[in-house]
Amino acid sequence: MTSPQPIVVFGTGGLAKEVTWLLEDTEETSFSIEAYVDLNPVAPTFLGRPVVSEETYLRDLRIQCPEAILAIGDPTAKRHLATKLTGHGVVFPSITHRTASVNKTVTVGSGTVICRDVIFTRDISVGQQVYFNFRCSLAHDVTIGDYVVVNPHACVSGMVEIGDDCVIGAGSVIRQGIKIGEGSTVGLGAVVFSDVPPGVTVVGNPARPMWRKES
Structure with a gap:
């Protein structure tokens, strides 16, 4: 058996706890969390592992x-950080929990995380840095852009198109x-x-507009 691949998790909030659970909740994990990276560390450890600044990671650990x-929920902040880190040679693996059901016709971009009990049927295209929380489902011929967050129990029906930087709420149906x-x-x-x-x-x-982002 090969040794687990060392990996760092950016973030020390609730989503970092979820990602840690995902990585640890497997019979034979492929990754070993070496540290958490926080832009402004307030504690030396998180979940029993060291916390380092972004500067320290890039200088000493990269x-x-x-x-x-990237355990970051805000799509804009996540995009900015991913672009910066890519320029420093950081690599973002995609991670799929062993209980997820993902058809072989599904394509998934780098940095995408697929949590426990997620279901993808077939002919689905997923961009990079997308986060699928537990027990959400995607039907046939769905297309999802980059930096999207799909929250627990969301149900996305067939042939839906979701653009970049979207957030799909828990329990929603499209x-x-x-x-x-x-x-x-x-x-x-x-x-x-x-639409x-x-x-x-x-x-x-039925869903109705609540507000629109300023351009």
């Missing part, structure tokens, strides 16, 4: 530990063939029956 997972514009948010438990323009937050059943 060469021996070039792989990282009808077949719907397009979710770039930078939009589907609220908690929303039921989406019509969502870019930068819009929709809530309710």
Whole structure:
């Protein structure tokens, strides 16, 4: 058996706890968390492992530990950090929990995380740095852009298109063939029956616009 690959986790918040659980909740993990990286560390350790600054990681740890997972929920902040780290040679593996059901026709970009009991049927395309929380599902011919967050129990029907930097709320349902514009948010438990323009937050059943991001 090969030794686990060392990896660092960027972030020390709730999502970092979820990512740690994902990496540890396996019979034979492929990764070993060496440290957590925080832009402004406030404690020397997190979940029993050292916390280092971004500067310290890039200077002292990157060469021996070039792989990282970004446990950051905000798509804009995550995109900015990923772009910066890529320029320093940091690599972002995709990670899939052993209980997820992902058809062989599914394509997944770098840095994407697929949590426990997620279901992907077939002919699905997923971009980079997407986070799928536990027990969400994607049906056939779905396309998802980069830096998207899909929260627990979200149900995405067939032929849906979700643009970059979107957040799909827990327990939401998106009808077949719907397009979710770039930078939009589907609220908690929303039921989406019509297309969502870019930068819009929709809530309710049926989902209606709540507000639009400033351009």
